[in-house]
Structures are given as C-alpha cells and as structure tokens.
Amino acid sequence: KAGVTQTPRYLIKTRGQQVTLSCSPISGHRSVSWYQQTPGQGLQFLFEYFSETQRNKGNFPGRFSGRQFSNSRSEMNVSTLELGDSALYLCASSALQGGSYNEQFFGPGTRLTVL
Amino acid sequence: GDSVTQMEGPVTLSEEAFLTINCTYTATGYPSLFWYVQYPGEGLQLLLKATKADDKGSNKGFEATYRKETTSFHLEKGSVQVSDSAVYFCALSDQGDKLIFGTGTRLQVFP
Numbered sequence: 001k002a003g004v005t006q007t008p009r010y011l012i013k014t015r016g017q018q019v020t021l022s023c024s025p026i027s028g029h030r031s032v033s034w035y036q037q038t039p040g041q042g043l044q045f046l047f048e049y050f051s052e053t054q055r056n057k058g059n060f061p062g063r064f065s066g067r068q069f070s071n072s073r074s075e076m077n078v079s080t081l082e083l084g085d086s087a088l089y090l091c092a093s094s095a096l097q098g099g100s101y102n103e104q105f106f107g108p109g110t111r112l113t114v115l
Numbered sequence: 116g117d118s119v120t121q122m123e124g125p126v127t128l129s130e131e132a133f134l135t136i137n138c139t140y141t142a143t144g145y146p147s148l149f150w151y152v153q154y155p156g157e158g159l160q161l162l163l164k165a166t167k168a169d170d171k172g173s174n175k176g177f178e179a180t181y182r183k184e185t186t187s188f189h190l191e192k193g194s195v196q197v198s199d200s201a202v203y204f205c206a207l208s209d210q211g212d213k214l215i216f217g218t219g220t221r222l223q224v225f226p
Contacts, residue, residue, distance in 0.1 A: 044216075056210060
C-alpha cells in the first residue's frame with residue numbers, strides 16, 4: 001500500500017506570494033492532519049480534516065487555510081507569505097474517526113522556503 | 116494548555132550503550148502518549164505508544180512506560196545501534212488526532 005504522498009517536495013517563494021501544498025493520504029484513510037515544523041517552534045498542529053470538514057484547528061493566523069476533497073486528498077494554502085513561514089510542512093493521515101487516538105502516518109513533507 | 120517537555124540534545128552515545136530520553140507532559144485530561152522518530156530527510160514514524168496509565172509501549176528494542184503519578188513517558192533502549200541515530204519526539208493526544216509534540220531530541224550513535 002502506498003504511503004502518504006506530498007507534493008511538491010520543495011518549494012521556493014517570495015514574500016507576499018501565496019502557496020498551495022498537496023497531500024494524498026493512504027488509500028482508505030479519511031482523516032488528514034497538517035503540521036508545521038521549524039527549528040524555532042518545533043512541530044505545531046495546523047488543522048485536521050475528516051470527510052471534507054475541518055474537525056480541529058491549531059493556533060495559526062487566518063493566512064493558513066486548508067480543505068479536503070471527496071477523495072480525501074487535502075490541500076493547504078498559505079497566503080501573503082512571510083519569511084517566518086519557511087518550514088517543513090508535514091501531512092499525516094489516519095484510518096478511523098473517533099474520540100480516541102487513531103495512529104497517524106506521516107508523509108515526507110514539503111520544504112517551503114520564503115525569500 | 117497541554118504541553119510536552121523533553122530533554123534537549125544532542126545525546127551522543129557509543130554503540131551498545133544504554134539510552135534514556137526523558138519526557139514529561141502536562142494535560143488536563145487523560146492523554147495517549149507517543150514516541151515518534153524522524154530519520155534524516157524523512158517524515159515522522161510512530162515508534163511506540165501507550166494509551167493509559169501504567170501501559171508500556173515497546174518496539175524495536177525501545178520501551179516507554181506511561182507514568183501518571185510523575186506525568187512522564189521516558190524512552191529507553193538497552194543497547195543502541197548506529198542505525199538508531201535520528202531525532203526522537205515525544206507527543207501526546209487528547210483530542211482526536213491532534214498531536215502535541217515536544218521539541219525533539221537528536222540522538223547520535225557512534226561505532
């Protein structure tokens with residue numbers, strides 16, 4: 001079974017631009033979560049989607065948004081990029097909905113550099 | 116809010132040495148606890164987990180016990196290998212799939 005895939009793997013943008021990152025979950029997985037990883041702030045939760053609905057959201061400004069499609073693929077968008085948005089963006093998928101934790105499988109990430 | 120604190124690295128060991136990476140947490144509920152590992156250039160992989168107090172998670176020779184009384188989940192391995200060199204993250208979850216991570220501890224193992 002193919003793992004979580006993220007595209008593109010690397011991206012360079014300039015301040016003020018916007019960017020869209022894509023994540024394809026493991027086949028059959030319906031939940032997708034996004035995380036930002038930076039040397040200064042570590043790994044921080046961005047948001048989680050299940051069945052095209054945002055279930056949970058982290059403490060990020062409104063410039064960060066996401067969505068999920070009917071095939072469970074997800075995209076996240078960052079508008080008006082700032083230098084501090086340079087990070088590794090990780091996507092994770094899990095199989096089940098529910099109140100208890102479901103094991104998440106992470107993709108390799110998209111490395112975004114903002115110049 | 117919930118948080119995870121883990122020891123800063125890097126931790127540098129010789130092959131076959133004993134490993135401990137400390138992790139403590141703060142949570143209002145009864146979280147599940149995890150250790151994730153990140154190898155260079157890769158995403159995160161779940162190493163082990165524990166979902167309730169006194170549970171012991173284990174995998175690939177690594178172990179961690181969920182200690183509610185000390186709010187800890189320390190990672191241990193009896194004999195590390197060079198291939199264990201990676202960054203290790205302690206994490207908790209008490210809201211569905213949302214994970215709260217520690218800052219990560221880099222482990223370097225030399226032959």
